[in-house]
Amino acid sequence: MLKYFIVLTSLLGCSLSFAQLPLTAEQGKELYDNNCQTCHGEDMVNPGTVSYDLRKFPADSKSRFLESVSNGKNGMPSWKTVLSRDDMERLWLYVMTRGR
Numbered sequence: 001m002l003k004y005f006i007v008l009t010s011l012l013g014c015s016l017s018f019a020q021l022p023l024t025a026e027q028g029k030e031l032y033d034n035n036c037q038t039c040h041g042e043d044m045v046n047p048g049t050v051s052y053d054l055r056k057f058p059a060d061s062k063s064r065f066l067e068s069v070s071n072g073k074n075g076m077p078s079w080k081t082v083l084s085r086d087d088m089e090r091l092w093l094y095v096m097t098r099g100r
């Protein structure tokens with residue numbers, strides 16, 4: 001019985017670290033540089049266009065972030081066919097660094 005327990009917990013521990021490891025703000029920055037920078041500016045510094053200043057995006061509105069990025073908003077295209085859900089989570093982590 002104890003043996004099974006040890007096998008189970010080590011399996012769980014393994015898959016947990018797998019699930020969490022890939023999500024970092026650095027990966028979010030890379031995605032940002034490739035997909036978002038043209039409109040939202042280098043390091044999220046708004047280039048003075050109509051696009052939203054992402055450094056001011058409210059930190060308590062993650063669901064709004066995911067919704068707007070997935071489905072697009074006015075001048076912004078939808079990203080759901082381009083980016084995975086995990087990629088959007090990475091972008092969220094990057095946006096929350098406020099470019100610092």
Ligand code: HEC
Nearest residue numbers: 035036039050051052064065068069073074075076079091
């Ligand atoms: C083609 C230009 C363009 C690109 C590329 C672009 N955006 Fe946008 N984005 C906009 C514009 C314009 C707005 C303002 C939309 C509005 O509120 O009218 C906006 C708004 C937003 C908002 C605010 C939405 C809200 O709820 O108010 C977020 C978050 C956002 N963009 C994230 C991203 C992310 C992340 C990427 C890269 C995956 C990205 N954008 C790429 C043009 C762009």
